[in-house]
Every structure is written in C-alpha cells, then in structure tokens.
Amino acid sequence: MVGRALVSELSKNSNIEIVTASRDQLDLTNQFAVKQFFKSHRVDEVYWRPQKWGE
Numbered sequence: 001m002v003g004r005a006l007v008s009e010l011s012k013n014s015n016i017e018i019v020t021a022s023r024d025q026l027d028l029t030n031q032f033a034v035k036q037f038f039k040s041h042r043v044d045e046v047y048w049r050p051q052k053w054g055e
Contacts, residue, residue: 003049019043 010016019041
C-alpha cells in the first residue's frame, strides 16, 4: 500500500521517470543483478519499502 501510494504521488510529476521491479524481475540478494539494473536504468534515487514476511 505504501509503495503504491508513493508511486502514485511521484507519478504526478511529469519530470520524474519511475522504474519499478517486482521480486520476480529483480533478485535483491543478487548484487550483480542489482548493479546491472541500476546501471541500465541510470537510477538517481531509490525508495525502498520492505515488506514483512508473509505479506
């Protein structure tokens, strides 16, 4: 919920390009994959909202 609300608010600014990735698209435990993701998307900012297990 919080993540979706944040994306919704940031989407209102046309100067911001939002890039998201699900856990199926990006394994955050794979350091190489994360570096490649950041490199390919030229990430400037990260908003991370961890979830509790089982959510």
